[in-house]
Amino acid sequence: xxxxxxxxxxxxxxxxxxxxxxxxxxxxxxxxxxxxxxxxxxxxxxxxxxxxxxxxxxxxxxxxxxxxxxxxxxxxxxxxxxxxxxxxxxxxxxxxxxxxxxxxxxxxxxxxxxxxxxxxxxxxxxxxxxxxxxxxxxxxxxxxxxxxxxxxxxxxxxxxxxxxxxxxxxxxxxxxxxxxxxxxxxxxxxxxxxxxxxxxxxxxxxxxxxxxxxxxxxxxxxxxxxxxxxxxxxxxxxxxxxxxxxxxxxxxxxxxxxxxxxxxxxxxxxxxxxxxxxxxxxxxxxx
Ligand SMILES: CC(C)(COP(=O)(O)OP(=O)(O)OC[C@H]1O[C@@H](n2cnc3c(N)ncnc32)[C@H](O)[C@@H]1OP(=O)(O)O)[C@@H](O)C(=O)NCCC(=O)NCCS
Numbered sequence: 001x002x003x004x005x006x007x008x009x010x011x012x013x014x015x016x017x018x019x020x021x022x023x024x025x026x027x028x029x030x031x032x033x034x035x036x037x038x039x040x041x042x043x044x045x046x047x048x049x050x051x052x053x054x055x056x057x058x059x060x061x062x063x064x065x066x067x068x069x070x071x072x073x074x075x076x077x078x079x080x081x082x083x084x085x086x087x088x089x090x091x092x093x094x095x096x097x098x099x100x101x102x103x104x105x106x107x108x109x110x111x112x113x114x115x116x117x118x119x120x121x122x123x124x125x126x127x128x129x130x131x132x133x134x135x136x137x138x139x140x141x142x143x144x145x146x147x148x149x150x151x152x153x154x155x156x157x158x159x160x161x162x163x164x165x166x167x168x169x170x171x172x173x174x175x176x177x178x179x180x181x182x183x184x185x186x187x188x189x190x191x192x193x194x195x196x197x198x199x200x201x202x203x204x205x206x207x208x209x210x211x212x213x214x215x216x217x218x219x220x221x222x223x224x225x226x227x228x229x230x231x232x233x234x235x236x237x238x239x240x241x242x243x244x245x246x247x248x249x250x251x252x253x254x255x256x257x258x259x260x261x262x263x264x265x266x267x268x269x270x271x272x273x274x275x276x277x278x279x280x281x282x283x284x285x286x287x
Pocket of ligand 1 (some may be wrong): 080090115
């Protein structure tokens with residue numbers, strides 16, 4: 001399968017293959033987050049299926065990694081090598097992502113970007129995207145969870161497949177996001193529930209809170225709670241699932257500054273802040 005081709009730039013755009021790992025690993029740090037570069041097995045499992053690359057003279061100069069949920073496209077990374085910027089390659093990569101999303105029936109797309117990343121925000125605005133909410137990626141040592149202001153009477157359980165759509169609706173997530181996460185071997189989907197074991201769950205219980213905990217990373221994204229004080233029982237329910245060698249866990253607080261404050265007060269630190277941008281997918285002219 002070959003992708004669009006720009007004669008002006010002598011650029012070829014094509015789906016990534018397993019041989020592209022080294023090029024990916026060289027470009028990934030340009031994202032400017034302090035995440036370690038995913039190792040090759042993780043890249044093959046999580047990134048490769050949704051990645052397109054841009055190549056010039058046989059060398060990788062950029063990539064876009066995206067996911068297609070039910071009706072919504074999610075751009076996870078877009079990177080152009082420092083020496084190839086300002087030539088339209090970022091726009092071209094977003095174009096192939098948009099085309100794949102449209103072909104899969106998506107009407108809108110979304111992504112996260114650091115508020116200080118003017119080139120990326122410029123690119124996304126040029127494609128019609130707008131800021132939705134501000135978020136923070138934090139990390140909290142497991143032994144600080146007990147310092148969180150919490151509440152009793154709430155515990156955790158695994159999310160059943162039949163509950164996913166209702167949870168997505170309660171937390172205004174794109175339909176299909178939890179199915180997508182559930183397919184990853186390292187992700188545990190856990191929700192809050194009342195501790196009273198005799199009473200069947202009500203639909204409202206599905207809105208208490210939930211996390212998608214990637215035990216390899218290790219971190220939770222999404223991590224959503226109806227009230228900040230529910231973060232403690234949710235984290236306490238996740239801790240037994242954590243690998244023993246991991247002494248802390250990541251938590252992404254989306255559009256929830258009260259949760260950020262509560263986590264900071266207990267000893268969490270902010271790794272970085274970002275904003276969520278959304279937009280209608282541009283028309284056929286992007287490819
Ligand atoms: C963001 C990034 C992918 C843009 O790639 P690029 O190939 O340089 O962008 P393009 O040349 O295609 O530019 C497309 C549009 O983006 C905007 N843009 C690009 N660079 C910009 C800058 N320095 N300042 C403001 N807007 C900028 C412009 O609107 C531009 O359109 P124009 O050329 O018609 O004015 C690139 O800067 C990059 O890889 N940065 C590091 C990684 C990163 O931060 N990725 C985003 C993480 S969310």
